[in-house]
Amino acid sequence: MRSSLIRQILILAALALIPGLGEAVYFRQKISWQSSIPPSELVTVDQARTWAGNVIWVDARPDEEFARDHVPGALSLNEDRWNELLPQFLAVWSPGKKVVVYCSSLSCNASREVARRLRKEAQLSDVFVLEGGWEAWFKKR
Amino acid sequence: MSKTPNAQLSTSNVQLSGNASTSNVKNRTSNILRRIVDLIVAGVFIYAGAIKALDPVQFASDIDNYKIFPWPISVALAFYLPWLEIFCGFALVGRLLYRGALSILMALVLMFTLVTIAAKVRGLDITCGCFGHASQNWSFPSHLATNLGILAALVVLWVSNRSPKPL
Numbered sequence: 001m002r003s004s005l006i007r008q009i010l011i012l013a014a015l016a017l018i019p020g021l022g023e024a025v026y027f028r029q030k031i032s033w034q035s036s037i038p039p040s041e042l043v044t045v046d047q048a049r050t051w052a053g054n055v056i057w058v059d060a061r062p063d064e065e066f067a068r069d070h071v072p073g074a075l076s077l078n079e080d081r082w083n084e085l086l087p088q089f090l091a092v093w094s095p096g097k098k099v100v101v102y103c104s105s106l107s108c109n110a111s112r113e114v115a116r117r118l119r120k121e122a123q124l125s126d127v128f129v130l131e132g133g134w135e136a137w138f139k140k141r
Numbered sequence: 142m143s144k145t146p147n148a149q150l151s152t153s154n155v156q157l158s159g160n161a162s163t164s165n166v167k168n169r170t171s172n173i174l175r176r177i178v179d180l181i182v183a184g185v186f187i188y189a190g191a192i193k194a195l196d197p198v199q200f201a202s203d204i205d206n207y208k209i210f211p212w213p214i215s216v217a218l219a220f221y222l223p224w225l226e227i228f229c230g231f232a233l234v235g236r237l238l239y240r241g242a243l244s245i246l247m248a249l250v251l252m253f254t255l256v257t258i259a260a261k262v263r264g265l266d267i268t269c270g271c272f273g274h275a276s277q278n279w280s281f282p283s284h285l286a287t288n289l290g291i292l293a294a295l296v297v298l299w300v301s302n303r304s305p306k307p308l
Contacts, residue, residue: 008241012232016225023197024220031198033213036205109206116202 037112043128045140048100056093058101058118060110061134071102071137077114090122102130102137175301182294183233186246190226197223207260225249239302247295254288257281 032038048055057074059066066076075092077085093099099118103110111129118127130137193200201219205212225245232242261281279287 005240005244008238009244012228012238012241012245013225016221016228019194019224020221023194023224024217027197027220031201031216033216036202036212036215109202112202 036109037115037129041115041127041129042131043100044131045137048098048128048130051098051100054096055098055100056089058089058099058114059134060101060103060114061108065104065134069138071134074102077101077118078110079113079117082117086122093124097126099124099127100130101127102133105133105135108133171301175298178294178298179233179236182246182291182298183230185230185291186226186233187230190223190230192223193219194223194227206265207256208263208265209256209259222249233298240299243295243299243302247292247299250288250292250295254285254292257284257288 030038035042048057057071058077059070059074060078061070061076062078062080063076066074066078070076075085075089077089099115101111101115101118103114111133115127115129118124132139197216197219200223201212201216204210204215204218210218226249229242229246229249232238233246
């Protein structure tokens with residue numbers, strides 16, 4: 001009885017592998033296996049600085065951290081107050097401007113989430129995530 | 142006037158057949174109820190799996206938010222787990238590989254519950270990726286209650302289906 005149960009589990013596990021592998025091939029261009037952010041959506045501090053006046057900095061950290069310090073001219077846009085802050089951001093945004101979103105450090109997720117929502121919900125293109133986040137910018141300022 | 146032996150026999154036969162038909166009705170009712178639970182649980186997993194299979198990028202990101210696995214493992218799980226849920230759901234509907242499907246689903250729900258609790262303990266503010274965007278604003282208690290409810294249904298199905306169906 002136990003061997004029959006194990007056999008059933010193995011059959012189901014193997015069956016699920018087939019479409020799973022197919023999907024991995026289908027989505028290979030849309031997802032990176034190395035980093036949670038595709039390289040085309042990442043930008044370094046040096047690269048972002050070359051965009052000079054053509055960039056809007058977006059601070060995805062919580063309000064307290066933004067209040068403490070932030071990239072000069074950056075707008076606060078975090079998920080806690082998304083509905084309240086998004087209109088303020090959209091009022092400043094104009095087509096052709098690049099958007100660079102940052103959070104605390106290399107390991108934080110907030111910038112990735114905010115960038116994703118800006119692309120998906122606000123239908124913006126040219127939205128990038130700052131590699132290394134606030135820490136990287138702070139070191140190079 | 143006392144009944145003849147034949148009359149007594151026929152009375153006890155009537156009682157026996159009455160008991161048997163009551164027990165048949167009970168069995169049929171419990172089978173129908175079990176089937177309903179089967180289909181509800183299967184529907185939940187097929188729906189949850191399909192939603193995640195349609196957007197594996199988002200699901201990988203949801204898994205990554207738990208900060209348990211490195212990114213490549215999150216991606217692999219995002220491609221694999223939704224299909225495992227879908228296949229197990231269909232196995233419950235078709236009653237094929239039935240106990241295998243129940244075992245996998247119980248293990249998955251247990252794992253989801255444990256990682257949710259672990260995330261809460263570690264102070265991570267995560268969105269539940271269980272049902273895609275539909276579950277994005279779920280609170281921790283509702284997330285936990287859903288998981289425990291599904292787990293309870295799976296345990297009921299496991300216990301009430303003692304005799305395994307052949308492959």
